[in-house]
Amino acid sequence: MTTTFNNKLDLTFERIIDVPPHLVWRAWTEPALLKQWFCPLPWKTIDAELDVRPGGIFRSTMQSPEGQEYPNTGCYLETVKNERIVWTNAMLPGFRPAPVNAPCGDDTEFMFTAKVEFEPHGANGTKYRATVIHADEAGCQKHAAMGFEGGWGAALDQLVAMVKKGI
Amino acid sequence: MTTTFNNKLDLTFERIIDVPPHLVWRAWTEPALLKQWFCPLPWKTIDAELDVRPGGIFRSTMQSPEGQEYPNTGCYLETVKNERIVWTNAMLPGFRPAPVNAPCGDDTEFMFTAKVEFEPHGANGTKYRATVIHADEAGCQKHAAMGFEGGWGAALDQLVAMVKKGI
Numbered sequence: 001m002t003t004t005f006n007n008k009l010d011l012t013f014e015r016i017i018d019v020p021p022h023l024v025w026r027a028w029t030e031p032a033l034l035k036q037w038f039c040p041l042p043w044k045t046i047d048a049e050l051d052v053r054p055g056g057i058f059r060s061t062m063q064s065p066e067g068q069e070y071p072n073t074g075c076y077l078e079t080v081k082n083e084r085i086v087w088t089n090a091m092l093p094g095f096r097p098a099p100v101n102a103p104c105g106d107d108t109e110f111m112f113t114a115k116v117e118f119e120p121h122g123a124n125g126t127k128y129r130a131t132v133i134h135a136d137e138a139g140c141q142k143h144a145a146m147g148f149e150g151g152w153g154a155a156l157d158q159l160v161a162m163v164k165k166g167i
Numbered sequence: 168m169t170t171t172f173n174n175k176l177d178l179t180f181e182r183i184i185d186v187p188p189h190l191v192w193r194a195w196t197e198p199a200l201l202k203q204w205f206c207p208l209p210w211k212t213i214d215a216e217l218d219v220r221p222g223g224i225f226r227s228t229m230q231s232p233e234g235q236e237y238p239n240t241g242c243y244l245e246t247v248k249n250e251r252i253v254w255t256n257a258m259l260p261g262f263r264p265a266p267v268n269a270p271c272g273d274d275t276e277f278m279f280t281a282k283v284e285f286e287p288h289g290a291n292g293t294k295y296r297a298t299v300i301h302a303d304e305a306g307c308q309k310h311a312a313m314g315f316e317g318g319w320g321a322a323l324d325q326l327v328a329m330v331k332k333g334i
Contacts, residue, residue, distance in 0.1 A: 009263070054221065054245060077244070077262050078221060090257060090264035095244050096176070097257035097278040099302040100267065111264040135266040 005131070009140050012131040013149045015156065019163040021118035021126045025082045026167060027159045028116065033167055034060070037158035040151055047071075052079050057093040074098075077113065088113040090135075110139055128156065172298070176307050179298040180316045182323065186330040188285040188293045192249045193334060194326045195283065200334055201227070204325035207318055214238075219246050224260040241265075244280065255280040257302075277306055295323065 005012065017024070027033045031048040038045040039062050046069070047061040054076055062070045075093050078086040090098050090111040098111070112132045119127040130152050134140040172179065184191070194200045198215040205212040206229050213236070214228040221243055229237045242260050245253035257265050257278040265278070279299045286294040297319050301307040 004261075086262060088258070088262060088264065091255070091280070094171075094300065095253060095255060095280040096300050097255065097280060097302040097306075113258070113262040113264060133261065133263050135264040139264075 006133075008137050009135075010131060010133045011140060011144055011148045012129065013152065014127065014129040015153070016121050016125055017128050017156065017160050018125045019160055020124050021082045021120055023163045023167065024118045024126050024128065024159065027163060028085055029079075033162065037162050038155055039063075040154035040158065051093070052076060052085075054078060055093065055095050058087045078115075082118060084115065084117050086113065086115045110142055111135055112139065112143065130156075173300075175304050176302075177298060177300045178307060178311055178315045179296065180319065181294065181296040182320070183288050183292055184295050184323065184327050185292045186327055187291050188249045188287055190330045190334065191285045191293050191295065191326070192252075194330060195252055196246075200329065204329050205322055206230075207321035207325065218260070219243060219252070221245060222260065222262050225254045245282075249285060251282065251284050253280065253282045277309055278302055279306065279310065297323075 027037060029050055029052045031050050034048045034050065035045045038048070038060060042065040044063045045060050046063045047059075049057055049059040051057045056076045057073065058076055059071070059073045062072070064070070072089060073092060074087050074089040075091040075095060076085065076087045078084060088111070090113065092098055112134050115131045115133075117129045117131075119129075121127040132143060132148065134143065194204060196217055196219045198217050201215045201217065202212045205215070205227060209232040211230045212227050213230045214226075216224055216226040218224045223243045224240065225243055226238070226240045229239070231237070239256060240259060241254050241256040242258040242262060243252070243254045244258075245251060255278070257280065259265055279301050282298045282300075284296045284298075286296075288294040299310060299315065301310065
């Protein structure tokens with residue numbers, strides 16, 4: 001994915017973490033691990049199906065503190081072991097375009113493609129970068145207003161804590 | 168792309184042609200060649216930009232007999248030299264979700280992912296298969312009504328004729 005970053009359409013954050021890339025990769029690609037960190041508490045990820053290859057399914061179900069379930073199904077676009085994962089919610093598995101459910105296309109505002117990159121940093125760390133790109137400014141603003149960096153950052157804290165406990 | 172074919176959402180056609188896969192690949196991936204066959208006459212393809220790799224641009228401009236220009240921009244999803252090309256108009260280059268322009272999402276009806284496959288057949292031929300998959304039945308029916316098989320078949324005839332003249 002070589003898109004030029006567009007600050008009206010895209011969001012990104014970068015952080016140095018003190019766990020190595022191959023364990024970050026495992027946390028992202030093994031369902032039993034993903035479920036432990038992917039959703040900032042008190043929300044939970046209660047189910048996950050990860051077919052880690054271009055066109056493969058990336059499905060997770062989030063659960064609100066009140067017990068309401070929110071399934072999400074997307075598709076991987078690029079996967080490079082220990083280095084990079086790109087996926088989107090604008091396509092279903094097999095690269096099928098996702099249907100627009102809202103009567104006037106409102107839910108396409110929140111279609112995005114996400115890229116996470118893991119680069120070795122020092123002896124045992126990772127330079128971790130997450131980038132989400134959107135179709136339009138409205139989608140980008142909506143994602144920012146939901147607390148993109150706070151949400152992804154809190155989830156990343158959970159990932160690091162999980163890895164440090166031992167996986 | 169390993170989607171199971173769904174006859175309510177997908178369209179496909181297969182044909183044996185008597186030119187080899189590596190020349191079919193060239194016809195699909197070199198702009199100067201693509202422009203000669205991609206649009207059934209009397210329509211023309213007057214411009215093409217092909218960055219043949221996942222996330223790369225697939226852009227072409229068609230021109231009606233009256234001179235009206237219709238630009239199309241999409242993105243490659245999978246490219247395997249001499250074998251297979253998968254692309255979509257539901258994403259812009261760099262896997263960016265395509266914006267929905269119609270006020271009520273009508274143009275998403277025509278979002279699709281297309282796959283063309285070239286398999287050696289006999290000494291000098293190709294088993295050629297084209298498949299298009301859609302988000303919903305409305306999009307599939309619209310594509311069928313536009314004459315998917317006739318249109319893609321006529322374009323393929325032009326491809327074969329071009330290759331036989333020598334490229």
